Amino acid sequence: MSFNDRLAERFERIAKILELLGEDKFRVNAHARAARTVEGQAADLSTLAGDKKALTAIEGIGPKIADKIIEFATSGKITELEELEARVPPGLMRVMEIPGLGPKTVAMLWQQARVESLEDLKRIIDDGSILTLPRMGEKSVEKIKKSMAFAAEGNKRLELGVAMPLAELIVYEVQKWPGVERAAFAGSLRRGKDTIGDIDILVATSDMAGTGERFTKLPGVVEVLSSGEGKSSVRMRASADLNRWGADADGQGVQVDLRVIPLDRWGAAMMYFTGSKEHNIRMRERALRRGQTLTEWGLFPNPDDGDPTPPHKRGIKPIAAATEGEVFAALELEEIAPEIREDRGEVDLAEHKGEKGGKGGDGPHRLPRLIEVKDIRSELHAHTTASDGKMSIVELAGEAKRRGFHTITVTDHSKSSAVAGGLSPERLVEHIEAIHAARKDVTGITILAGSEVDILADGSLDYEDALLRRLDLVVASPHASLSQEPVVATERLVRAISHPLVHILGHPTGRLLNRRPGLEPDMREIYAVAKAHDVALEINAHWMRLDLRDTHVKGAMEAGCLVSIDCDVHDPRDFDNLRYGVVTARRGWVTPERCVNTWDAAVLHEWLGKKRQ
């Protein structure tokens, strides 16, 4: 875990314990927010520990939180957290993790029934004594039991590449139901996070009751959590397509929420349910400052008369609600892409500047023009049957051409990746000739000879320079020794990037989502060296990898680096993963010109050739 992640986890724990102890909720919130802020930082905060001013300059980090960051960076601990943990039984935090059990209930269980662990909770459920506690009836207890079983199963977050197809399938089904005018998914899935906690489906329909009813009966639903007029929740089984890492066959449980909304409030609802929470708060604050109030029902004039009834229930007409574009425009903001709605400065940048009145978005655009799938015109990381791919050179090139690419690079594994059929130097020489020969068979696309060369544990490459020089492109990737100490990993990657024949650093950390964390190099060092040596950092588009991850991509952009978005193709279907790579790039604010795969053939080939002169 990186420093930022470890720090975020500590702040999260502080927030949880404060909440449990019934401390001031705004203090709780400040720590929870600090956790999310820290997690989203591109820069490693331990490097800022000597600079309190720089820390407090970050939105949501004030003097107190900054002190805790500095303490954690210098001593590896936070005294306040240790003191808080001494006040609470350690097993109680596990009880807090059960969905549906919040701080108030857990505190009550602790104080009134001496519940200090999951085992204690199970005991008072089994002997029925839980029913004597306040607000604990049959239904509540039944819910807790189910939630405990679900939590025991390990409710890990679902990978984007599993969740997105499932969500699309649900939307496709829902759209066929009578009365349905519109359906879409929102939430962190729409923002393109690498993993998601649940799936949010929005639907506009003239048949509210029927839609809710049908939703709870979708195939794959294993449990109905709630079903009301406007909102229903179920748990479903998400079965991933079997892939080369092998996904769990019977699928993993995932919560799916359905929200029914009127069509004329579609935009406001989509905005609200897409989030993120922090972004929404920023937007609402902006509305408030402008004498308006923003809810999932629309942007309203602020009545400001003390009546707590929500505006939409008082018959107040919204200023804007039907489309997201309308709502952004009414707030005098450029439309912000879902992927960057994370409260990382996007709202301020979206503000109309310059033009008098800022009417309707004709001010100068300050948000970056984010990269799109259609911008991608080459694939630079692909395998054939020569190593562990499923296609021949000709099949691979044909598929790439069919998908509209001007260049495909064949990059089979190098000799040390024995399990992946890595090529010996002799076989690579033959392979290069085979690639050259294939150019006659498939025309209309440039087929380049490359290799995905292992970065060995010491940072040296898996082939001699003389051989590497014969390749049009070298992707250097770490595959083994992925548990190295950060300092060692940094030296290793820096050495590889500095090699004069390397073009791209492939899946830089080697992480696999939900499986292994991968290397934790000093990313600032990686960015600096990559920029200095004109090496592109790969965003590996496979949904198990998404490596670089979004925060690293943002850091790489801020450092002025190039990126390469590649599908690491083994199977023709792997090309379909491109969208996950692009979404991750967008989350990192990548513009087309900074991604080598968007370049014209001539520009790309010249860039590659510079390292072969």
Added chain:
DNA sequence: GCCGTTTTCGGCCCGACTGTTTTCAGTCG
């Protein structure tokens, strides 16, 4: 605990659903 083109003090986003309640607290997103 953070933050300030209405505040350095006094605010801090907003609504829906559930269950056990006779009017609302707790949880969630």
